[in-house]
Amino acid sequence: MADIQRTLVLIKPDALQRELVGEVLSRFERKGLKMVAMKMAHLDEATLTEHYGHIKDKPFFPSLVQYMRSTPVVAIVYEGIEIIDEVRKVVGATNPRKADAGTIRADLSMNVPSNMVHASDSIDAAATEIKRFFTDDELFMYEKLTDRFHFGEGI
Numbered sequence: 010m011a012d013i014q015r016t017l018v019l020i021k022p023d024a025l026q027r028e029l030v031g032e033v034l035s036r037f038e039r040k041g042l043k044m045v046a047m048k049m050a051h052l053d054e055a056t057l058t059e060h061y062g063h064i065k066d067k068p069f070f071p072s073l074v075q076y077m078r079s080t081p082v083v084a085i086v087y088e089g090i091e092i093i094d095e096v097r098k099v100v101g102a103t104n105p106r107k108a109d110a111g112t113i114r115a116d117l118s119m120n121v122p123s124n125m126v127h128a129s130d131s132i133d134a135a136a137t138e139i140k141r142f143f144t145d146d147e148l149f150m151y152e153k154l155t156d157r158f159h160f161g162e163g164i
Contacts (some may be wrong), residue, residue, distance in 0.1 A: 013160075014092045015045065015148075017138040018100075019127040020083035022076060029117055030083055033125060036099050036113050037087065041159045046086035046148045052077055060141060073122050084142045090160055093128075093135055100128045 020033050037044070057074045058065055064073075087096055101112025105124050108115035118124045129135035139148070 013088060013090060014132060014135065015086055015088045015139055016093045016096050016129045016135040017127075017142060018085045018087060018096060018129075019142075020085070021123070021125055021127065022080040022082065023118065023123040024125045025080045025083070027117075029125070032117065033113055034085075037085075037096070040095065040099055041155060042087045042092065042095065042099075043089050043153050043156065043159075044085060045088045045150070046143050047083065048143075048147065049081040049083055050142065051081050054078070056141065060138070069122075076122060086139055086143060086148060093130070093132060096128045097130065100126050 018037070020030055024030050024033055052060075054074055057077050061070065061073060064070055089095065099113060101108030101114035103114070103124060104121055105114040105118040106120075110116070113126055114124045129138050
């Protein structure tokens with residue numbers, strides 16, 4: 010059996026404001042990804058400073074925090090084989106104008122940071138980010154009927 014990973018996706022305020030949450034979720038569902046957690050949350054400044062700590066010294070950081078606090082976000086955890094890479098394929102490049110056609114960012118947005126979604130970029134980042142937004146009790150384990158089609162009989 011292949012290694013199963015988990016990854017975090019945040020659906021950002023621009024998706025909520027433009028009423029595209031369902032469209033974003035449907036992209037992941039059509040791919041066949043397994044959702045193991047989902048909730049809406051208002052993010053506070055401390056959480057955002059921790060989450061975006063790698064860019065907190067950039068001049069645009071205050072406006073990013075203001076934007077991310079403007080509405081709740083939808084936080085989701087997906088699980089599967091090579092899920093981090095698979096989610097990032099569906100999401101597309103950070104800059105929507107450079108993302109491949111057919112990706113969420115290319116099809117639904119035009120600029121950064123209003124690029125619809127955040128997706129973990131590595132195994133370590135995913136583990137840290139999932140703990141930042143979810144408790145262990147909020148993460149579910151279950152057999153999805155389509156798992157055997159997506160992951161093979163051995164899962």
